Amino acid sequence: MQNSDLLPSLLFKINENQQALEAAIMELTLWVEQRGSGEVGGNVRGALDAIRTNEEFINMTLAVLMTPE
Template structure:
């Protein structure tokens, strides 16, 4: 496991924060859609799609960085 505050550790935490924010935003989207604002829901779902796509790239980059060994 990387040392605390190492680059891989820091990036892992940023990635975890991104996933947590994605989940929280999704909860808000569901609430807004239940209130009948489908257009706002669609707009936010578009942003969530981008977040999901970027999360995949971050995860792949993080895996490559960890495979390189200690920083």
């Protein structure tokens, strides 16, 4: 297997890790908000918007990269 063949699988795993981190951070955000820190929660949610904004493009690109030629 050539190194270039590993790239789509590597990117897929990195994307999975990113999604898991997003979920974990959202859990912590909810916990913080329940304890009265709405401003902190809002800041975190704003930062997580970047992940959500890019998610569709990342998934489409991964699908193309992982399609056999």
